Amino acid sequence: MLKLSKKSEYALMAARYMAIKNHGTAVTAKEIADQHQISFELVAKVLQSLTRNDITVSFQGVKGGYTLKKNPLEISLIDLIRSVEPDFQITNCLKTDTNKNECSHSDCCKIKDPLAEVQKKIDKVFYETKLAHII
Amino acid sequence: MLKLSKKSEYALMAARYMAIKNHGTAVTAKEIADQHQISFELVAKVLQSLTRNDITVSFQGVKGGYTLKKNPLEISLIDLIRSVEPDFQITNCLKTDTNKNECSHSDCCKIKDPLAEVQKKIDKVFYETKLAHII
DNA sequence: ATAAATAAGACTAAATTAGTCTGGTATAAA
Protein backbone atom coordinates (compact mmCIF):
# COMPACT_ATOMS: atom_id res chain seq x y z
CA MET A 1 0.00 0.00 0.00
CA LEU A 2 3.12 2.15 -0.06
CA LYS A 3 2.62 3.27 3.48
CA LEU A 4 5.29 4.10 5.98
CA SER A 5 5.41 1.81 9.00
CA LYS A 6 4.80 3.05 12.51
CA LYS A 7 8.50 2.57 13.13
CA SER A 8 9.26 5.06 10.38
CA GLU A 9 6.68 7.48 11.70
CA TYR A 10 8.08 7.16 15.18
CA ALA A 11 11.59 7.73 13.88
CA LEU A 12 10.46 10.98 12.27
CA MET A 13 8.52 12.06 15.33
CA ALA A 14 11.37 11.27 17.68
CA ALA A 15 13.96 12.98 15.51
CA ARG A 16 11.74 16.01 15.13
CA TYR A 17 11.27 16.19 18.88
CA MET A 18 15.00 16.05 19.50
CA ALA A 19 15.61 18.70 16.87
CA ILE A 20 13.16 21.05 18.55
CA LYS A 21 14.31 20.46 22.12
CA ASN A 22 17.83 21.45 21.24
CA HIS A 23 18.99 22.13 24.77
CA GLY A 24 22.19 20.48 25.82
CA THR A 25 20.41 17.77 27.77
CA ALA A 26 19.64 14.41 26.24
CA VAL A 27 16.05 13.36 25.60
CA THR A 28 14.87 10.06 27.01
CA ALA A 29 12.81 7.46 25.23
CA LYS A 30 10.23 7.79 27.97
CA GLU A 31 9.85 11.52 27.41
CA ILE A 32 9.28 11.00 23.70
CA ALA A 33 6.78 8.23 24.33
CA ASP A 34 4.87 10.34 26.84
CA GLN A 35 4.86 13.48 24.73
CA HIS A 36 3.52 11.62 21.72
CA GLN A 37 1.44 9.08 23.62
CA ILE A 38 2.98 6.16 21.83
CA SER A 39 4.43 2.86 22.99
CA PHE A 40 7.56 3.37 25.06
CA GLU A 41 9.09 0.06 24.06
CA LEU A 42 8.64 0.76 20.37
CA VAL A 43 10.12 4.24 20.50
CA ALA A 44 12.95 2.86 22.56
CA LYS A 45 13.71 0.31 19.88
CA VAL A 46 13.45 2.93 17.19
CA LEU A 47 15.91 5.14 19.05
CA GLN A 48 18.27 2.22 19.40
CA SER A 49 18.14 1.74 15.64
CA LEU A 50 18.82 5.42 15.09
CA THR A 51 21.86 5.14 17.32
CA ARG A 52 23.16 2.07 15.52
CA ASN A 53 22.82 4.03 12.31
CA ASP A 54 24.67 7.08 13.53
CA ILE A 55 21.70 9.39 13.53
CA THR A 56 21.66 9.81 17.29
CA VAL A 57 24.11 9.45 20.15
CA SER A 58 23.00 7.64 23.25
CA PHE A 59 24.02 8.17 26.85
CA GLN A 60 23.43 5.32 29.24
CA GLY A 61 22.61 5.42 32.91
CA VAL A 62 20.85 8.01 35.03
CA LYS A 63 20.49 11.31 33.17
CA GLY A 64 21.04 9.35 30.01
CA GLY A 65 19.09 9.67 26.78
CA TYR A 66 19.58 10.59 23.17
CA THR A 67 20.69 13.57 21.14
CA LEU A 68 20.93 14.07 17.41
CA LYS A 69 24.40 13.54 16.06
CA LYS A 70 24.05 15.90 13.12
CA ASN A 71 22.36 19.11 12.19
CA PRO A 72 18.68 18.70 11.22
CA LEU A 73 19.52 20.18 7.83
CA GLU A 74 21.95 17.35 7.25
CA ILE A 75 19.64 14.51 8.23
CA SER A 76 17.59 13.16 5.35
CA LEU A 77 14.28 11.44 5.82
CA ILE A 78 15.76 8.53 3.93
CA ASP A 79 18.44 8.15 6.60
CA LEU A 80 15.82 8.09 9.31
CA ILE A 81 13.58 5.66 7.48
CA ARG A 82 16.34 3.33 6.34
CA SER A 83 17.57 3.13 9.92
CA VAL A 84 14.40 1.41 11.02
CA GLU A 85 13.43 -0.13 7.71
CA PRO A 86 16.54 -1.37 5.95
CA ASP A 87 14.84 -2.64 2.81
CA PHE A 88 13.02 0.45 1.83
CA GLN A 89 11.94 -0.14 -1.77
CA ILE A 90 8.70 -0.14 -3.70
CA THR A 91 9.15 -3.70 -4.91
CA ASN A 92 11.34 -6.61 -3.93
CA CYS A 93 12.82 -7.46 -7.25
CA LEU A 94 14.78 -4.34 -8.11
CA LYS A 95 18.21 -5.07 -9.44
CA THR A 96 20.94 -3.52 -7.36
CA ASP A 97 24.64 -4.19 -7.14
CA THR A 98 24.26 -6.43 -4.13
CA ASN A 99 20.87 -8.01 -4.60
CA LYS A 100 21.07 -9.64 -8.02
CA ASN A 101 17.62 -10.14 -9.33
CA GLU A 102 15.62 -12.33 -6.99
CA CYS A 103 12.20 -11.67 -8.43
CA SER A 104 9.68 -14.41 -7.90
CA HIS A 105 8.35 -14.18 -11.44
CA SER A 106 11.90 -13.71 -12.66
CA ASP A 107 12.42 -12.41 -16.13
CA CYS A 108 8.82 -12.69 -17.18
CA CYS A 109 7.49 -9.71 -15.32
CA LYS A 110 9.60 -7.07 -17.04
CA ILE A 111 8.39 -4.23 -14.90
CA LYS A 112 11.29 -4.22 -12.49
CA ASP A 113 13.81 -2.35 -14.60
CA PRO A 114 11.47 0.56 -15.28
CA LEU A 115 10.42 0.55 -11.65
CA ALA A 116 14.03 0.96 -10.61
CA GLU A 117 13.84 4.38 -12.22
CA VAL A 118 10.75 5.19 -10.23
CA GLN A 119 12.52 3.99 -7.10
CA LYS A 120 15.39 6.38 -7.76
CA LYS A 121 12.99 9.27 -7.94
CA ILE A 122 11.29 8.25 -4.73
CA ASP A 123 14.64 7.94 -3.02
CA LYS A 124 15.50 11.40 -4.27
CA VAL A 125 12.39 12.85 -2.67
CA PHE A 126 13.24 11.27 0.67
CA TYR A 127 16.87 12.18 0.34
CA GLU A 128 16.20 15.81 -0.41
CA THR A 129 13.68 16.21 2.36
CA LYS A 130 15.64 16.89 5.51
CA LEU A 131 14.63 16.67 9.12
CA ALA A 132 14.74 20.47 9.24
CA HIS A 133 11.96 20.55 6.66
CA ILE A 134 9.47 18.60 8.72
CA ILE A 135 9.68 20.83 11.75
CA MET B 1 7.69 -0.60 4.33
CA LEU B 2 6.62 1.57 1.43
CA LYS B 3 6.28 -1.39 -0.88
CA LEU B 4 3.78 -1.77 -3.66
CA SER B 5 1.31 -4.58 -3.14
CA LYS B 6 1.10 -7.54 -5.47
CA LYS B 7 -2.16 -6.14 -6.71
CA SER B 8 -0.34 -3.03 -7.85
CA GLU B 9 2.41 -5.04 -9.44
CA TYR B 10 -0.13 -7.20 -11.22
CA ALA B 11 -1.96 -4.11 -12.43
CA LEU B 12 1.26 -2.81 -13.97
CA MET B 13 2.15 -6.16 -15.46
CA ALA B 14 -1.31 -6.67 -16.92
CA ALA B 15 -1.50 -3.16 -18.33
CA ARG B 16 1.95 -3.50 -19.82
CA TYR B 17 0.98 -6.78 -21.44
CA MET B 18 -2.13 -5.27 -22.97
CA ALA B 19 -0.14 -2.31 -24.22
CA ILE B 20 2.33 -4.56 -25.97
CA LYS B 21 -0.21 -6.96 -27.47
CA ASN B 22 -1.99 -4.14 -29.19
CA HIS B 23 -3.84 -6.25 -31.71
CA GLY B 24 -7.54 -5.65 -32.02
CA THR B 25 -8.42 -8.73 -29.99
CA ALA B 26 -9.07 -8.55 -26.29
CA VAL B 27 -6.70 -10.17 -23.83
CA THR B 28 -8.14 -12.59 -21.29
CA ALA B 29 -7.32 -12.75 -17.61
CA LYS B 30 -6.24 -16.34 -18.12
CA GLU B 31 -3.73 -15.38 -20.79
CA ILE B 32 -2.17 -12.76 -18.54
CA ALA B 33 -2.03 -15.16 -15.61
CA ASP B 34 -0.42 -17.87 -17.74
CA GLN B 35 2.11 -15.57 -19.37
CA HIS B 36 3.25 -14.20 -16.04
CA GLN B 37 2.69 -17.35 -14.02
CA ILE B 38 0.64 -15.60 -11.41
CA SER B 39 -2.69 -16.36 -9.76
CA PHE B 40 -5.53 -16.23 -12.25
CA GLU B 41 -8.11 -15.18 -9.67
CA LEU B 42 -5.99 -12.30 -8.46
CA VAL B 43 -5.26 -10.95 -11.92
CA ALA B 44 -8.92 -11.35 -12.73
CA LYS B 45 -9.86 -9.21 -9.78
CA VAL B 46 -7.22 -6.67 -10.65
CA LEU B 47 -8.58 -6.44 -14.19
CA GLN B 48 -12.07 -5.97 -12.83
CA SER B 49 -10.81 -3.06 -10.75
CA LEU B 50 -9.10 -1.57 -13.76
CA THR B 51 -12.36 -1.78 -15.65
CA ARG B 52 -14.34 -0.17 -12.85
CA ASN B 53 -11.79 2.65 -12.92
CA ASP B 54 -11.98 3.21 -16.65
CA ILE B 55 -8.49 2.02 -17.42
CA THR B 56 -9.67 -1.00 -19.37
CA VAL B 57 -12.78 -2.05 -21.24
CA SER B 58 -14.11 -5.54 -20.69
CA PHE B 59 -15.95 -7.82 -23.07
CA GLN B 60 -17.94 -10.63 -21.55
CA GLY B 61 -18.68 -14.06 -22.91
CA VAL B 62 -16.73 -16.28 -25.26
CA LYS B 63 -13.96 -14.33 -27.04
CA GLY B 64 -14.26 -11.79 -24.28
CA GLY B 65 -11.41 -10.17 -22.43
CA TYR B 66 -9.92 -6.78 -21.80
CA THR B 67 -8.37 -3.96 -23.76
CA LEU B 68 -6.86 -0.69 -22.65
CA LYS B 69 -9.23 2.22 -22.93
CA LYS B 70 -6.57 4.86 -23.46
CA ASN B 71 -3.19 5.29 -25.05
CA PRO B 72 -0.30 3.98 -22.91
CA LEU B 73 1.15 7.48 -22.96
CA GLU B 74 -1.99 8.77 -21.30
CA ILE B 75 -2.18 6.18 -18.53
CA SER B 76 -0.28 7.15 -15.41
CA LEU B 77 1.08 4.61 -12.98
CA ILE B 78 -0.89 6.44 -10.32
CA ASP B 79 -4.12 5.66 -12.17
CA LEU B 80 -3.21 2.00 -12.32
CA ILE B 81 -2.17 1.81 -8.70
CA ARG B 82 -5.06 3.83 -7.33
CA SER B 83 -7.45 1.54 -9.19
CA VAL B 84 -6.44 -1.40 -7.08
CA GLU B 85 -5.30 0.47 -4.00
CA PRO B 86 -7.64 3.38 -3.40
CA ASP B 87 -5.88 4.79 -0.35
CA PHE B 88 -2.45 5.13 -1.77
CA GLN B 89 -0.62 7.35 0.72
CA ILE B 90 2.52 7.14 2.79
CA THR B 91 0.68 7.70 6.05
CA ASN B 92 -2.93 7.55 7.15
CA CYS B 93 -3.28 10.91 8.75
CA LEU B 94 -2.71 13.25 5.84
CA LYS B 95 -5.19 16.05 5.70
CA THR B 96 -7.17 16.11 2.50
CA ASP B 97 -10.40 17.80 1.52
CA THR B 98 -12.46 14.70 2.17
CA ASN B 99 -10.60 12.97 4.96
CA LYS B 100 -10.33 15.56 7.71
CA ASN B 101 -7.54 14.66 10.01
CA GLU B 102 -8.11 11.27 11.53
CA CYS B 103 -4.68 10.74 12.95
CA SER B 104 -4.45 8.40 15.90
CA HIS B 105 -1.99 10.62 17.75
CA SER B 106 -3.98 13.65 16.64
CA ASP B 107 -2.34 17.01 16.84
CA CYS B 108 0.60 15.84 18.90
CA CYS B 109 2.52 14.18 16.10
CA LYS B 110 3.02 17.24 13.93
CA ILE B 111 4.69 15.36 11.15
CA LYS B 112 1.62 14.96 8.99
CA ASP B 113 1.54 18.41 7.43
CA PRO B 114 5.14 18.25 6.23
CA LEU B 115 4.58 14.69 5.06
CA ALA B 116 1.72 15.89 2.91
CA GLU B 117 4.33 17.75 0.88
CA VAL B 118 6.35 14.59 0.52
CA GLN B 119 3.20 12.79 -0.55
CA LYS B 120 2.60 15.34 -3.28
CA LYS B 121 6.06 14.72 -4.66
CA ILE B 122 5.56 10.97 -4.61
CA ASP B 123 2.24 11.35 -6.35
CA LYS B 124 3.95 13.51 -8.96
CA VAL B 125 6.47 10.76 -9.69
CA PHE B 126 3.71 8.21 -10.18
CA TYR B 127 1.62 10.65 -12.14
CA GLU B 128 4.40 11.58 -14.53
CA THR B 129 5.45 8.00 -15.12
CA LYS B 130 3.16 6.64 -17.80
CA LEU B 131 2.43 3.10 -18.82
CA ALA B 132 4.36 3.78 -22.01
CA HIS B 133 7.47 4.37 -19.91
CA ILE B 134 7.51 0.96 -18.29
CA ILE B 135 7.40 -0.97 -21.52
C1' DA C 1 -27.62 -25.43 -25.25
C1' DT C 2 -22.99 -24.97 -24.07
C1' DA C 3 -18.51 -23.51 -23.22
C1' DA C 4 -15.72 -19.59 -22.27
C1' DA C 5 -15.38 -15.54 -20.36
C1' DT C 6 -16.20 -11.53 -16.95
C1' DA C 7 -18.41 -9.88 -12.14
C1' DA C 8 -18.61 -9.75 -7.35
C1' DG C 9 -18.09 -10.86 -2.90
C1' DA C 10 -17.29 -14.08 0.97
C1' DC C 11 -13.87 -16.68 2.95
C1' DT C 12 -9.16 -18.57 4.41
C1' DA C 13 -4.21 -18.53 4.69
C1' DA C 14 0.08 -16.33 4.85
C1' DA C 15 2.98 -12.65 5.80
C1' DT C 16 4.04 -8.49 7.86
C1' DT C 17 3.80 -5.14 11.38
C1' DA C 18 3.01 -3.65 15.99
C1' DG C 19 3.60 -4.23 20.47
C1' DT C 20 5.14 -6.74 24.87
C1' DC C 21 8.23 -8.99 27.90
C1' DT C 22 12.47 -10.43 29.95
C1' DG C 23 17.10 -10.08 31.29
C1' DG C 24 21.09 -7.53 30.78
C1' DT C 25 24.55 -3.39 31.13
C1' DA C 26 25.98 1.32 32.22
C1' DT C 27 26.17 5.27 35.24
C1' DA C 28 24.90 9.42 38.14
C1' DA C 29 23.90 10.32 42.59
C1' DA C 30 22.54 9.43 47.33
Add this chain to the structure above:
DNA sequence: TTTATACCAGACTAATTTAGTCTTATTTAT
Protein backbone atom coordinates in the same frame (compact mmCIF):
# COMPACT_ATOMS: atom_id res chain seq x y z
C1' DT D 1 28.71 1.14 47.18
C1' DT D 2 24.07 0.59 46.64
C1' DT D 3 20.19 2.14 44.12
C1' DA D 4 17.38 4.03 40.74
C1' DT D 5 17.30 5.34 36.03
C1' DA D 6 18.16 4.74 31.56
C1' DC D 7 19.90 2.29 27.37
C1' DC D 8 20.60 -2.52 24.82
C1' DA D 9 19.11 -6.67 22.65
C1' DG D 10 16.49 -10.20 21.32
C1' DA D 11 12.66 -13.48 21.91
C1' DC D 12 7.92 -13.69 21.85
C1' DT D 13 2.84 -12.71 20.98
C1' DA D 14 -0.99 -10.19 19.04
C1' DA D 15 -3.05 -7.58 15.57
C1' DT D 16 -3.48 -6.14 11.06
C1' DT D 17 -2.88 -6.37 6.31
C1' DT D 18 -2.14 -8.72 2.13
C1' DA D 19 -2.47 -12.66 -0.82
C1' DG D 20 -4.91 -16.10 -2.53
C1' DT D 21 -9.09 -19.28 -3.03
C1' DC D 22 -13.81 -20.51 -3.65
C1' DT D 23 -18.48 -19.96 -5.00
C1' DT D 24 -22.25 -18.25 -7.53
C1' DA D 25 -24.05 -15.43 -11.10
C1' DT D 26 -24.16 -13.28 -15.66
C1' DT D 27 -22.95 -12.56 -20.46
C1' DT D 28 -22.28 -14.09 -25.20
C1' DA D 29 -20.15 -16.45 -29.53
C1' DT D 30 -20.63 -20.66 -31.52
